[in-house]
Amino acid sequence: MKKVSIQFKLNGVLRQLKAAPNDTLLELLRDKLGVKSPKTGCDRGDCGTCTVFMDGRTVRACLVLAPEADGREITTLEAISKNPSPLQKEFAKRNSFQCGFCAPGIVLSATELLKKNKRPTREEIQEAIAGNLCRCTGYTPIIEAIEAVAGKRGA
Amino acid sequence: MPELKTKPHSKRNHEPPKHDGSKKPAWVKPALELPPQETPRTAPEASQTAYKVVGTSAERIDGWEKVTGAAKFTDDIEFGPGLLYACVVESPHAHAKIKRIDTRAAEKVPGVVKVATGKDFPFKFGLYMKDRYVFAQDRVRFVGEQVAAVIACDPKTAKRAAALVKADYEVLPPVLDPVKALEKDSALIHPDLGKYAHVPWFFPKAKTNIAHWRKIRKGDVEKGFREADFILEDTYTVPRYAHCAIEPHSAIGLFDASGRLSMWTASQSPFTQRHGFAEALSGLGLSHKDVRVITPYVGGGFGGKAGISMEILGAALATAVKGQPVKVMWSRAQEFYNTYQRQGVVAKVKLGVKKNGLITALEHTLYWDAGAYVEYGANVVNAVGLSATGPYKIDNVKIDSLCVYTNLPPGGPYRGFGYSEFFFGLESHITRAARQLKMDPVAFRRKNAIREGDILTYGAPMNPNGLLEAIDKTAAAIEWGKPQKPSGPDKAVGKSLVLFWKAPAMPPNASSCAFLKFNEDASLNILVSGMEIGQGLLTVMAQIASEILTVPVSKIRVETPDTDRNPYEWQTVASHVTWGCGNAVKRAALDAREQIFDVVQRTLHLSKDSLYLEDAKVKCRTKPGWELPFESFIIAGIEAEDHTFKGGPVMGRGMFMPEFSSAISDPETGQGGHPNVHYTTGAGGVVLEIDKRTGKAKVLKAALAVDVGKALNPDLIRGQVTGGMLQGLATVLYEDMRFDEKGRLLNPSFSDYKIPTALDIPEVVIPIIVESAQPDGPFGARGMGEHTMIPAAAMVANAVEDAVGARIKSMPLTAEKIALELNKK
Missing domain, CATH: 3.30.365.10 (Aldehyde oxidase/xanthine dehydrogenase, molybdopterin binding domain)
Incomplete structure (x- = not known):
C-alpha cells in the first residue's frame, strides 16, 4: 500500500512520518514513535486501553487511521506525567489500580472528565470511564479517587 | 513420608474441638521448620503482634509506575528493526484429521522468512499431563488450534501470508458435551491417551475420553443416606468463561547464534515456563541453563497466564529463525478461543x-x-x-x-x-x-x-479458621x-x-525462593520470581522484609523475574504467593538479619542476643544510646581493632517448601x-x-x-x-x-x-x-x-x-x- 506523509504534534513536538493509510494511530505511536502508554487491548475500540487525546478530546487510537491524525495535536500520558496531576497522585495514594494495564486510558478519560466538569456526580464519573475496561479492581477504588480529587478542586 | 499426616485419622470426633489452645493439631508442625530466631527481634518492648509495617495499608510500590504509564508490559519492550512477527494458521474444524498442509504460496510472499508446521516441531508439552503439541500434528481438536505459522518482517505481511496456507482436513464428528463424551460410541479425542506421561496423582482411562477421575470415598455414603430424614438431589450446569485480562498474551523469543533461548512473556509462571520450554525443546539440545525467561509486569492474569499456553509458539518459532527475535501476540479474539478457558x-x-x-x-x-x-x-x-x-x-x-x-x-x-x-x-x-x-x-x-480439626475428605484435619x-x-x-x-x-x-x-x-513440592541484597545506602533490592499480576505481591514482599529489617518500604525495590537472576518460584497461582513467597522473603530477611548480628558480635563484641534492629540501625539492649546505622557497614563491613574489615555485603537467602504435603x-x-x-x-x-x-x-x-x-x-x-x-x-x-x-x-x-x-x-x-x-x-x-x-x-x-x-x-x-x-x- 502506498505510504502517505503525515505530520502531527505529539506531546508538544511536531513529528513528520510516512505511514500506510491503513496504519492506525496506535500502531504509529507504539511501533514507530516508541510511545508505549497507550496499550493494545482489543484493536476494535471496545476496551479503551489505547486512549489518547486528539485535539484535547479522548479518542481510541486503535480506531483512528494514521491520515486522520494529520495536522492534529496528540497528547499521551507521557506528557501529562512530566508534571503529575493531583488525580494521578490520588490514584497512587489509594492503590486504585492493580495490574495497571488500563491505568493510562483511565487516567486520560478521568482527566478529560474533570476538565469539562469540575464537580461530577458518581454517575457522571461511572459514565465517563465506562469505555475503559478494567478486570482487576471492580472500579470502585478508581471512582473514589476521582471523586476525592473532584471534591478537593471544588473546595 | 511426613509423619504428621497419619495421626489425625485415628480419631473421628463428632464434636468440634475445644479451642482451649492446649492441643495443637498435627499439621501445626511445619511452622517449626522456621529457624529459632523466628520471633521478631525488633525493639525490646515490641510484642510479637505489634508490627510496624505488616498490617498497614502501605501504598503500592508499583503504583506510581502504573499511574504515570511508566510501567512496562511485555508488548512494550523494544526489540529493534530485526524483530520478526508470527501469525498462526488456525483450524476451522473442532475435530479433524490433517491430510496435508501446503505452505508454498505463503512462502512466496515477499517479507516472509519462514513457514512452520507441526512437522517442524513434533514436541509435546504439558504441566501435569503431556497431551499438547506445539502445533497440531495429525489431527486438530478445537476450532482455532494452531496448525502452522508464518514468520515475516512485519505483522501485516505475516497475516496476509498466513491466509495463503492451505490445509486439507478429513472432518470428524466433534464431541462437544462432556456427558455425551462418556457414551460408548463417542469419538475418541485422544486415541493414545494411555501412552501420555502424567503426574502420579492423575488417573486417565485409556480408550475413553476420561483424562482424569478423582474419587473420594470417605465414611459410608449409603449409610449416611439411610440415616437422613430427607434427600435432595439435583443437577446444576455451568458454562465456560473467559478470563478477559485486559492485556493480551504475548511472547517474544530469541534463539541466538550461540544456542541460548531468551523469552519475554506475559506470564504468571516464569520458572514453570523455563522448565516447559527446556523440556519441550530438549530435542534441539537445549538445557535449562540455556533458557532464560523474562517476565515484566503482567496486565492481569487470573490463571489465564499460568503455565504455558501460546508462549510455546514463541519458543519454538524462535528456534526456526535463529538469531532474530520473533514476536507472537494474540488478538483479542484469540484471547477468547486459544488460551485456557474456565471449564x-x-x-x-x-x-x-x-x-x-x-x-x-x-x-x-x-x-x-x-x-x-x-x-x-x-x-x-x-x-x-x-x-x-x-x-x-x-x-x-x-x-x-x-x-x-x-x-x-x-x-x-x-x-x-x-x-x-x-x-x-x-x-x-x-x-x-x-x-x-x-x-x-x-x-x-x-x-x-x-x-478446626474436623476431618477433610482425604483424611487430614482442617486448619484453624x-x-x-x-x-x-x-x-x-x-x-x-x-x-x-x-x-x-x-x-x-x-x-x-x-x-x-x-x-x-x-x-506437594511447589517452592518459593528469595534473594535480598543490601545497597550502600541501606536500601534493598529483593529478587523473587513471584509475579506482580495486580494483586500487590511486590508491595507485600517489601512489607515483610521491612518488618524484619526495619528498612522503610520506600527504600525497597522488588524486582520482576528474570530466571537468570531471580531465584526459583513454582508459579504465581493458587493464591499461594503471599504465603509461600512471603515465607521465603521472611526467611531471607531473617538470614540477612543474622548476618548483621553476626558481624556486629564478631567485631564489636556485643552478644547477638542483646542486639535488635530499629529504623535501619543495629541497637543493643545492654548498651542504651549505642546504635550502628546499616549504611555504615552493610556493604563495606565493620572495621575491627586491627584495621581489617569484617563482614561485607549482606545478602539474604530464603526458601520455602511445604514439607508436610503429599x-x-x-x-x-x-x-x-x-x-x-x-x-x-x-x-x-x-x-x-x-x-x-x-x-x-x-x-x-x-x-x-x-x-x-x-x-x-x-x-x-x-x-x-x-x-x-x-x-x-x-x-x-x-x-x-x-x-x-x-x-x-x-x-x-x-x-x-x-x-x-x-x-x-x-x-x-x-x-x-x-x-x-x-x-x-x-x-x-x-x-x-x-x-x-x-x-x-x-x-x-x-x-x-x-x-x-x-x-x-x-x-x-x-x-x-x-x-x-x-x-x-
Missing part, C-alpha cells in the same frame, strides 16, 4: 439431611467439559474432587470429579480453580435443603460449618433476616448468604495423602433487587468476609475483594461463552462477551477481614486472591429465588433467563 461443568448433587439440620451424606458427581487438552485443566478437576464438600463437616462423602475431553478450547485455571463452578451447585443446594427443612439457611450453614466469624459478620453486613423494601411495585428484593473455601492446588493417596478412595496445605474460608452475602418486568438484577449490596489469617496489607485485601466480587458477579449476571453446533465460539470479543464496565458495579461492596492466624504463614497470613470470586454465583442464584421464587440451576442468571422463568409462572 464448564455438569454437577449432580445428592445431599442427605436430618430433621435437626445435620448433613449426613453428600454425593457429588462432576462432569467437566475440559476441552481438547487438559495438561493443566485436569488439575482443576483434581482440586475440586478433593474439596467438593465445601466448608462443611460431612462424615459420609462420595465425590467423583471426571475430567472429560471435548472438542472445545483447552480448559485451564481461572481464578477460583473450579471452586466457583462447584459452589454454584453446592451452595444452591444447601439453601434449598435448609428451606425444605424450614430452617434458616444461615443457621443451617452455621450448624454444619467445618471447624474464622469461618463462623465470617458467617456472622457477613450476616450482619447484609442485615440478614431483616426484610428490605423494594424500590418500586415491580421490583422484588432478595438476600442470600453462602460459604466458600479454597485450598491452593499445587504439587499428593499420593489411594486412587479408589482418595484417602491417605495431604494434598492441600490449608484452606482459606469465608462467606459472601448479597442484597439483590430484581425488576420483575425485565428480569434485570441490581446488586444493592455485596459483602464478603474472608479469613486471611493476617492482613499484611488491608487495603490490598479490600481491593481484591472489590475486584474479585465483580468478576464473580459478572459470571453469573453477564457473561458466558457460546458455541455453535460445530464447536465455533460465537462471541470472541468484548462487544459480544460483555464484561462489566464502571456502570455495572454493585451499589455497595463491603469487604470484611477476618484474621485467624495460619501458623505456618508469614506473620500468620494465608492467601485470598481467588476466593473473592468464588461465592458470587450461588449468592445471586439464592437471592433470585429469595426475591422472586425462581430457582435457576444453570448459569448464567442473565436478565433474559430470569424474565423467562418469571413468565413461566
Whole structure:
C-alpha cells in the first residue's frame, strides 16, 4: 500500500512520518514513535486501553487511521506525567489500580472528565470511564479517587 | 513420608474441638521448620503482634509506575528493526484429521522468512499431563488450534501470508458435551491417551475420553443416606468463561547464534515456563541453563497466564529463525478461543439431611467439559474432587470429579480453580435443603460449618479458621433476616448468604525462593520470581522484609523475574504467593538479619542476643544510646581493632517448601495423602433487587468476609475483594461463552462477551477481614486472591429465588433467563 506523509504534534513536538493509510494511530505511536502508554487491548475500540487525546478530546487510537491524525495535536500520558496531576497522585495514594494495564486510558478519560466538569456526580464519573475496561479492581477504588480529587478542586 | 499426616485419622470426633489452645493439631508442625530466631527481634518492648509495617495499608510500590504509564508490559519492550512477527494458521474444524498442509504460496510472499508446521516441531508439552503439541500434528481438536505459522518482517505481511496456507482436513464428528463424551460410541479425542506421561496423582482411562477421575470415598455414603430424614438431589450446569485480562498474551523469543533461548512473556509462571520450554525443546539440545525467561509486569492474569499456553509458539518459532527475535501476540479474539478457558461443568448433587439440620451424606458427581487438552485443566478437576464438600463437616462423602475431553478450547485455571463452578451447585443446594427443612439457611450453614480439626475428605484435619466469624459478620453486613423494601411495585428484593473455601492446588513440592541484597545506602533490592499480576505481591514482599529489617518500604525495590537472576518460584497461582513467597522473603530477611548480628558480635563484641534492629540501625539492649546505622557497614563491613574489615555485603537467602504435603493417596478412595496445605474460608452475602418486568438484577449490596489469617496489607485485601466480587458477579449476571453446533465460539470479543464496565458495579461492596492466624504463614497470613470470586454465583442464584421464587440451576442468571422463568409462572 502506498505510504502517505503525515505530520502531527505529539506531546508538544511536531513529528513528520510516512505511514500506510491503513496504519492506525496506535500502531504509529507504539511501533514507530516508541510511545508505549497507550496499550493494545482489543484493536476494535471496545476496551479503551489505547486512549489518547486528539485535539484535547479522548479518542481510541486503535480506531483512528494514521491520515486522520494529520495536522492534529496528540497528547499521551507521557506528557501529562512530566508534571503529575493531583488525580494521578490520588490514584497512587489509594492503590486504585492493580495490574495497571488500563491505568493510562483511565487516567486520560478521568482527566478529560474533570476538565469539562469540575464537580461530577458518581454517575457522571461511572459514565465517563465506562469505555475503559478494567478486570482487576471492580472500579470502585478508581471512582473514589476521582471523586476525592473532584471534591478537593471544588473546595 | 511426613509423619504428621497419619495421626489425625485415628480419631473421628463428632464434636468440634475445644479451642482451649492446649492441643495443637498435627499439621501445626511445619511452622517449626522456621529457624529459632523466628520471633521478631525488633525493639525490646515490641510484642510479637505489634508490627510496624505488616498490617498497614502501605501504598503500592508499583503504583506510581502504573499511574504515570511508566510501567512496562511485555508488548512494550523494544526489540529493534530485526524483530520478526508470527501469525498462526488456525483450524476451522473442532475435530479433524490433517491430510496435508501446503505452505508454498505463503512462502512466496515477499517479507516472509519462514513457514512452520507441526512437522517442524513434533514436541509435546504439558504441566501435569503431556497431551499438547506445539502445533497440531495429525489431527486438530478445537476450532482455532494452531496448525502452522508464518514468520515475516512485519505483522501485516505475516497475516496476509498466513491466509495463503492451505490445509486439507478429513472432518470428524466433534464431541462437544462432556456427558455425551462418556457414551460408548463417542469419538475418541485422544486415541493414545494411555501412552501420555502424567503426574502420579492423575488417573486417565485409556480408550475413553476420561483424562482424569478423582474419587473420594470417605465414611459410608449409603449409610449416611439411610440415616437422613430427607434427600435432595439435583443437577446444576455451568458454562465456560473467559478470563478477559485486559492485556493480551504475548511472547517474544530469541534463539541466538550461540544456542541460548531468551523469552519475554506475559506470564504468571516464569520458572514453570523455563522448565516447559527446556523440556519441550530438549530435542534441539537445549538445557535449562540455556533458557532464560523474562517476565515484566503482567496486565492481569487470573490463571489465564499460568503455565504455558501460546508462549510455546514463541519458543519454538524462535528456534526456526535463529538469531532474530520473533514476536507472537494474540488478538483479542484469540484471547477468547486459544488460551485456557474456565471449564464448564455438569454437577449432580445428592445431599442427605436430618430433621435437626445435620448433613449426613453428600454425593457429588462432576462432569467437566475440559476441552481438547487438559495438561493443566485436569488439575482443576483434581482440586475440586478433593474439596467438593465445601466448608462443611460431612462424615459420609462420595465425590467423583471426571475430567472429560471435548472438542472445545483447552480448559485451564481461572481464578477460583473450579471452586466457583462447584459452589454454584453446592451452595444452591444447601439453601434449598435448609428451606425444605424450614430452617434458616444461615443457621443451617452455621450448624454444619467445618471447624478446626474436623476431618477433610482425604483424611487430614482442617486448619484453624474464622469461618463462623465470617458467617456472622457477613450476616450482619447484609442485615440478614431483616426484610428490605423494594424500590418500586415491580421490583422484588432478595438476600442470600453462602460459604466458600479454597485450598491452593499445587504439587506437594511447589517452592518459593528469595534473594535480598543490601545497597550502600541501606536500601534493598529483593529478587523473587513471584509475579506482580495486580494483586500487590511486590508491595507485600517489601512489607515483610521491612518488618524484619526495619528498612522503610520506600527504600525497597522488588524486582520482576528474570530466571537468570531471580531465584526459583513454582508459579504465581493458587493464591499461594503471599504465603509461600512471603515465607521465603521472611526467611531471607531473617538470614540477612543474622548476618548483621553476626558481624556486629564478631567485631564489636556485643552478644547477638542483646542486639535488635530499629529504623535501619543495629541497637543493643545492654548498651542504651549505642546504635550502628546499616549504611555504615552493610556493604563495606565493620572495621575491627586491627584495621581489617569484617563482614561485607549482606545478602539474604530464603526458601520455602511445604514439607508436610503429599499428593499420593489411594486412587479408589482418595484417602491417605495431604494434598492441600490449608484452606482459606469465608462467606459472601448479597442484597439483590430484581425488576420483575425485565428480569434485570441490581446488586444493592455485596459483602464478603474472608479469613486471611493476617492482613499484611488491608487495603490490598479490600481491593481484591472489590475486584474479585465483580468478576464473580459478572459470571453469573453477564457473561458466558457460546458455541455453535460445530464447536465455533460465537462471541470472541468484548462487544459480544460483555464484561462489566464502571456502570455495572454493585451499589455497595463491603469487604470484611477476618484474621485467624495460619501458623505456618508469614506473620500468620494465608492467601485470598481467588476466593473473592468464588461465592458470587450461588449468592445471586439464592437471592433470585429469595426475591422472586425462581430457582435457576444453570448459569448464567442473565436478565433474559430470569424474565423467562418469571413468565413461566
